[in-house]
Amino acid sequence: MLLTGAQIIMECLLEQKVDTVFGYPGGAVLNIYDALYEYSDRINHILTAHEQGAAHAADGYARSSGKTGVCIATSGPGATNLVTGIATAYMDSVPMVAITGNVNRDLLGLDSFQEVDITGITMPITKHNYIVKRVEDLADTIREAFFIANEGRKGPVLIDIPKDVTGAKFEYIPKETKAKDSRPLPPKEWMDRAAELLKNSKRPLIYAGGGVLLSNAAPELKKLAEQLDAPVSCSLMCQGGFDQTDERYIGMMGMHGTKTASLAIAGCDLLVAVGTRFSDRVTCNTSLFATHCPILQIDIDPAEFNKNVDVEIRLSGDAKAVLQALLPMFPQMEHKTWMESIGGWKAEFPLIQHTDSENGVTPQMVLEKLSELTQSEAILTTEVGQHQMWAAQFYDFKHPRQFITSGGLGTMGFGLGASIGAQVANPDKQVINIAGDGSFHMNANELSTAAKYNIPIIELLFNNEVLGMVRQWQKLFYDGRFSQTTLEKKTDYEKLAEAYGVTAMTIAAKDDIEPVLRAALAEQGPVFINCIIDRDLNVLPMVPAGASVEEPMLEIDWKA
Template sequence: MVRTGAEIVIECLKEQGVDVVFGYPGGSILNVYDALYKHSDEIFHVLTSHEQGAAHAADGYARATGKVGVCMATSGPGATNLVTGIATAYMDSVPMVAITCNVTLPLLGKDSFQEVDIAGVTMPITKHGYIVKDVNILADTLRKAFHIAKSGRPGPVLVDITKDVTAASCEYTPKKPESIERAGHYTQEDLDAALEVISKAKKPYIYLGGGAILSGASEEVRAFAKKLDSPVCDTLMGKGAYDGYDPLYTGMIGMHGTKTSNLGVSECDLLVALGARFSDRVIGNASLFAKNAKILHIDIDAAEINKNIHADVSIVGDLKDILTKLIARMEQMHHPEWTAHILELKEKYPLKYDDSQLSCPYIIEELDRITKGNAIITTDVGQHQMWAAQYYHYTKPRTFLSSGGLGTMGYGIGACIGAKTGCPDKICVNIGGDGCFRMNLIELATASRYQIPIIQIIINNHVLGMVRQWQTLFYGKRYSQTVLEDAVDYCKVAEGLGCAAIRVTAKEEVAPAIEKAIALQKPVVIDCRIPEDDKVFPMVPAGAAISEVFDGDDLASK
């Protein structure tokens, strides 16, 4: 059948099972939007307020559902506005296809109106990028884009299409999507080496990263941990892969990880890294990280092996597949003295905060209690992000969505819209500081336009909290450009954008506000006023060993 390039774009999206896209139209992509109009009963389009919001929404949709997120934008500034969202997805291995349209082929390379080499711009932050200049290769290019985005270590792919290609016609033949092979190329010898170091371990520790979620391996992770009889810590990206209520779960590791995780990993004799990349925020001083331990690193991306930390044993492949094979061959391990020691550390060093006044940890604990840990939590980046990781109990994968690698302020509202669009039956809550909220608050208009019932909790301390914390501890309390005292009323802003708004200034107002927001079934902003000098503890100074973790009590005793 003969189809225009624009129609081929839509048909390929349908082939791939895409039922929602996030985007913003413009001149170069008008043909695609015209074709989309004719298929609006099959593909739901969410018109965001800004292209960055579209990229973050596609990212949140992908993280929450496990499907490929799709965003679209026109040429020039439309395309460049996607860049931060694409980079966010790239750093956190999120499957996304970004479709942009460019000027016509004769105008390429001539500094034409709204012309940008977006494939060149995004080359370092995509798994792959295409410029389509021939309608005859358009369908296969789009199919390759989806396959690349999903295969191996997932990530974003960009497809830029010249406008004349979207207008041209060619023969189109539907195809079923290719199956995804994720097993990897490890050997029996790799498995044998892993089993050997496991069998010799007296003090093992499991360190979980985002790969545990991306591979769908949460059940295997839990079975492996039980058979190894090992404590478990995680990264931001690994939240929910292991049950946050399990006695041997010790919380996050790294700069704002728990004392138990940081001290335990520093003492262990075997560290099993599952789908983790040894980020600098996790390992601190690399030369001192887990220096008493053998390192067993399992990851689908061979480039991560020995990149930041040397692995004594490594297996490159799909985590779910590898753990299934290891579990089948492992003997049941018993490490009673070691696990008892870790439990003692948990009792000795619990997370704690000042509960005499309204604080972010209290708000998150109340949210956890009211939602019974079953909400999807998105966050922006900063103190609130760390508190959300520390004080909400994540028991299922794909329930904590946050920008880990890039640290993108303004990520959360778009991601929350995407998550709620993909998971309409889940309560979806974005937790963001007032500094982050300002960046993309216009996406509240998107939520109200479509009546997407997200809940935005603003942790409002009138400062850039995490930067201020560093200025307090390491910069002599010189608060350069981190104070946000002004006349902005976020409740009025929210109401002006079509959302309900609730202001919270005391602890007793928190639970009623959350319960009301859930019951309203519409977009709601809860503006929570907390003290400006609350700090996230524990903390590891930049460049220090994670064993040098300290908390408020340690600081007070100095």
């Protein structure tokens, strides 16, 4: 059937089972938006307030659903506004396809109005990108882009399409979606060596990363923990990959991990790392990380082996498939003494947050009550900063894809757009964005998107009037010189939310916590909660720069 390039884009999106796209129109994508009007009964379009919000929404949609997120932007500034969102997805291995328009082919390279070399700009932050200069190539390029976004280690792909290509006509021939490739298992010799390590270990520790979620390997991770009789620590990106209410869970590892996790890494005789790249925020001082024990690493990307830490056994492949093959290769283990030690440390070193503020409200109180009221079933997105760590520490995530955060790039302003995408992808679930006032001001305009579509997210703002995480470092390492981290903006948050069309609520004292959260959860539309907290609350434990992950600080007496 003879279709325009824009119509071919729509048909290819339908081939890929895409039901929702996020974007913002402009001159170079007029043909695409005209086709979206024609296909509006089959493809839902969410108009965000800013292209960056569209990229973050597509990202949140992908992370929470396991599908591929799609965003659309016009040429020039529209395309460049996607860059931070694309980089965020790239760092966290999120499957996303970004479609940008460009000027007509005869205007390329002439510094034309709203022209930019977006493929050149995004080359370092995409798995692959394209500029499609022939309508004959358009359909196969889109199909290939979706395949690459999901093949192996997932990630974003960008397709740049000149305007006249979207207006040209060509014969469209439907094709079935290309199946995801099947990665080979590691060599038998490596699998045998891994099984021997597992059988001989007396004090094993499992450390799980975001690859567990991306490969849907949470059931296999649980089976591994039970069969190996081992404690489990998760990275920030794997929150919910292992049930945090399970007695085997010992909290996060790394700069803001638990004391139990630090004692476990110091005491284990085998570290089993599944789907993790050993980020510097986890290893802290890499030269001191797990040097006393062998490391068994399972990862889909061979480039991650021995990149940050040296590993004894390298099992390259999809985490789910590798674990399924490995589990029958060793017997049920029992490590009673080791697990008793783990239980004793958990009881001795619980996470407790203290405050001297007049209202007495702490994020721990709020998040634990939120976990209780939602039965730990909500999806939480976050911005980046102290509130991000508190969310990971104090909400009990029980399932994969419940915790959505910018881990690798650390993008302030990510969470609100991501919450919109997550809510659109999961209309039957409660979605809450945990924010700080610094991050909130970066993309507050997306409240208008939530209000426009009546998307029932909750924006929970921990308001301390400072850039809390940076301020915490200034306390410790800069003698309390709070250079540009005391915000004290004049924003009236409740009025701002209401001006956008969002219901506003306030938590100003401990007695407000439960009734306000109950009221917010009962609302049928978007809600903003201004939760006032002490500016000197810290994220603890904390491993200072250059220190060993085995030696976290449990308190900060910075005034002394």
